Amino acid sequence: MxxxxxxxxxxxxxxxxxxxxxxxxxxxxxxxxxxxxxKGPPGPTPWPLVGNLLQMEAQIHISLTKLRDRYGDVFQVKMGSLVVVVLSGYDTVKQALVRQAIANGTSMTFSEKYGEAWILHKKICKKALRTFSQAKAKNSTCSCLLEEHICAEAAVLVNALSEHPDRERGFDPTVSLVTSVANVVCALCFGKRYDCNDKEFLNIVQINNEVLKIFAAGNLADFFPIFRYLPSPSLRKLVQYIRRMNAFLEQNIQEHLNTFDKNCIRDITDTLIELCEDRYEEGKQSVLSSTQIVRTVIDIFGAGFDTIIAGLQWCLLYLIKFPDIQRKIYQEIDDTIGSNRMPRFEDKTKMPFTKAFIYEVFRHTSYVPFTIPHSTTENVVLNRYFIPKDTCVFINQYQVNHDPDLWSNPNSFQPERFLDASGQLNKDLIEKVMIFGMGRRRCVGDGFARLEMFLFFTTLLHQLHMENISGQELDLTAEFGLTMKPKPYKISVYPRH
Missing domain, CATH: 1.20.5 (Single alpha-helices involved in coiled-coils or other helix-helix interfaces)
Known part of the structure; x- marks a missing residue:
C-alpha cells in the first residue's frame, strides 16, 4: 500500500x-x-552572372505574372547582379504601398532619395498642380486653367483630324495626338503653346521620346555594376538628352524668375516660385532651389505627357475595334451634353459608361505595366518574407489588372464590368484598377491625367466618328516599354454634326 x-x-x-x-x-x-x-522571398534559381535575365520573355510583365502563379504575391528574381523583389496581388500591393508604405519611388529625373527634401518636393509639386488645375491661380490676370488649356487643345486636335488630307482613306493619328497633348503640358508649365512645326517644340518632344526609349530598353549598368565604369553609348546618350532637356527647362525657369510677379501668376512654374517664396516669408526651411524647381517641372511634364498620349492611342484603337461600344458612348454624349456645347469636367460624373470604357482600357491594356521602380526604406517583413533595406521593388500592375481572383474573364474587354445594376459606376471596383500606382507613392499627376484623358476623349467623340479602314487587321498586343504603345494603326474620320 x-x-x-x-x-x-x-x-x-x-x-x-x-x-x-x-x-x-x-x-x-x-x-x-x-x-x-x-526568410527571404522565394523565386526561380538564378544562373551565374546573368541571374534570371535569360529566363525573361520579351514581354517582361508576362514572365513575372507567370512566376507569380508559381511563387506567390512576393517573390524575387535576379536581373544580372541586381536582386529585385516583385509584388503582385491587389491586397499585397495595398499592404506594401498603403498600410506599410515600405518603399519610396525612384524619380526618372534622378531627384533626391526619400527624405525631407523628397517629401517637400512632392508636396509642393502636388500643391502646384492642385492650385493651378482646380481654380484660377491667385491674383492671376489670365484664365490659364487646366480645363481651358485642354478644351482649347482638344478643339485644335478635332480640326487637325477632321481636316487631315487622308481622313477618309485612313491615317495614323499619333502625330496630332502628340502635338495637342504636349501643348497642354507646355502651356501649363511654361505659359506658352507651340506650333506643330516649331523647331524648339519638336526638339523637346523628340528628346522626351528618346529618353523613354532608353529607359524602356534598360541599361546594362543597372544589372551589372561593372558596366558603370565602362563606356556606355546608351548611358552617354541618356545623359546628353537629360542635359538638353534641363537646359530648355532652366532657360524657361530663369525667364520666369526674372519676370516673376506675384500679382500675375501665369503658369505652374510661377506657382512653384510663389509657393517657395511663401515658405521663405513664413520662415520655413528647405525651400526649393531653382535646380529643384527644374526637377519638379520635369516630373510634371512627364506625368502630363507620355501616359496621356498612350492612353488616347489605346482608346481610339479600341473604339474602332468595337464599334458597338463606340455607339453607346455617342448615345451617352448626346443625352448628357447634346450638340449645343462642348464637354466640360463637370460632365464626368454624369457619364458612367464613358468612364467605364476608359477604366477598362486602363485595365485591359495595362499600358503602364509596372510603377516606377521602388526601393525599400528600411528592413521590412511582408507576407512573412524578410526584405532588406534598399532592395529594388517592382509593382506588377499588369498582374493586378488581370488577376482572375479579382476580375471575371480578365482577358475579355468588358466596360460593363464597372457598372452596377442601375448603370452607375462601381467605385470600389474602379479603385482596384492600377495604372498610376497607389498610396503616397502614386503618380503625382494622377488626377491631372484622368481629367485630361476624359476631356480629350469626349471632345473627340462629341465631334467625330471614327472607323477602321478596309482590310486593316487590328492588333491589341502592345510594344513593351515604360508605357506600352499600340502597334501603328490607321483610322478614318468623319464629322458627327
Whole structure:
C-alpha cells in the first residue's frame, strides 16, 4: 500500500516534465515562426552572372505574372547582379504601398532619395498642380486653367483630324495626338503653346521620346555594376538628352524668375516660385532651389505627357475595334451634353459608361505595366518574407489588372464590368484598377491625367466618328516599354454634326 508521500513524487515529476516539454515546444514553434518571417522571398534559381535575365520573355510583365502563379504575391528574381523583389496581388500591393508604405519611388529625373527634401518636393509639386488645375491661380490676370488649356487643345486636335488630307482613306493619328497633348503640358508649365512645326517644340518632344526609349530598353549598368565604369553609348546618350532637356527647362525657369510677379501668376512654374517664396516669408526651411524647381517641372511634364498620349492611342484603337461600344458612348454624349456645347469636367460624373470604357482600357491594356521602380526604406517583413533595406521593388500592375481572383474573364474587354445594376459606376471596383500606382507613392499627376484623358476623349467623340479602314487587321498586343504603345494603326474620320 502506497503512502501519500509515495504517490506525490511521480505526479509532481510528470507535471513538471509536461510543463518543461510544453515550454520547449512553444519555444521551438516561436523560433520556427520567426525563421519563416525572416526568410527571404522565394523565386526561380538564378544562373551565374546573368541571374534570371535569360529566363525573361520579351514581354517582361508576362514572365513575372507567370512566376507569380508559381511563387506567390512576393517573390524575387535576379536581373544580372541586381536582386529585385516583385509584388503582385491587389491586397499585397495595398499592404506594401498603403498600410506599410515600405518603399519610396525612384524619380526618372534622378531627384533626391526619400527624405525631407523628397517629401517637400512632392508636396509642393502636388500643391502646384492642385492650385493651378482646380481654380484660377491667385491674383492671376489670365484664365490659364487646366480645363481651358485642354478644351482649347482638344478643339485644335478635332480640326487637325477632321481636316487631315487622308481622313477618309485612313491615317495614323499619333502625330496630332502628340502635338495637342504636349501643348497642354507646355502651356501649363511654361505659359506658352507651340506650333506643330516649331523647331524648339519638336526638339523637346523628340528628346522626351528618346529618353523613354532608353529607359524602356534598360541599361546594362543597372544589372551589372561593372558596366558603370565602362563606356556606355546608351548611358552617354541618356545623359546628353537629360542635359538638353534641363537646359530648355532652366532657360524657361530663369525667364520666369526674372519676370516673376506675384500679382500675375501665369503658369505652374510661377506657382512653384510663389509657393517657395511663401515658405521663405513664413520662415520655413528647405525651400526649393531653382535646380529643384527644374526637377519638379520635369516630373510634371512627364506625368502630363507620355501616359496621356498612350492612353488616347489605346482608346481610339479600341473604339474602332468595337464599334458597338463606340455607339453607346455617342448615345451617352448626346443625352448628357447634346450638340449645343462642348464637354466640360463637370460632365464626368454624369457619364458612367464613358468612364467605364476608359477604366477598362486602363485595365485591359495595362499600358503602364509596372510603377516606377521602388526601393525599400528600411528592413521590412511582408507576407512573412524578410526584405532588406534598399532592395529594388517592382509593382506588377499588369498582374493586378488581370488577376482572375479579382476580375471575371480578365482577358475579355468588358466596360460593363464597372457598372452596377442601375448603370452607375462601381467605385470600389474602379479603385482596384492600377495604372498610376497607389498610396503616397502614386503618380503625382494622377488626377491631372484622368481629367485630361476624359476631356480629350469626349471632345473627340462629341465631334467625330471614327472607323477602321478596309482590310486593316487590328492588333491589341502592345510594344513593351515604360508605357506600352499600340502597334501603328490607321483610322478614318468623319464629322458627327
Amino acid at each position: 502506497f503512502s501519500p508521500e509515495d504517490s506525490f513524487v511521480p505526479v509532481s515529476t510528470v507535471t513538471v516534465t509536461l510543463f518543461v516539454m510544453g515550454l520547449i515546444l512553444f519555444a521551438l514553434e516561436r523560433r520556427t515562426q520567426e525563421g519563416e518571417r525572416s
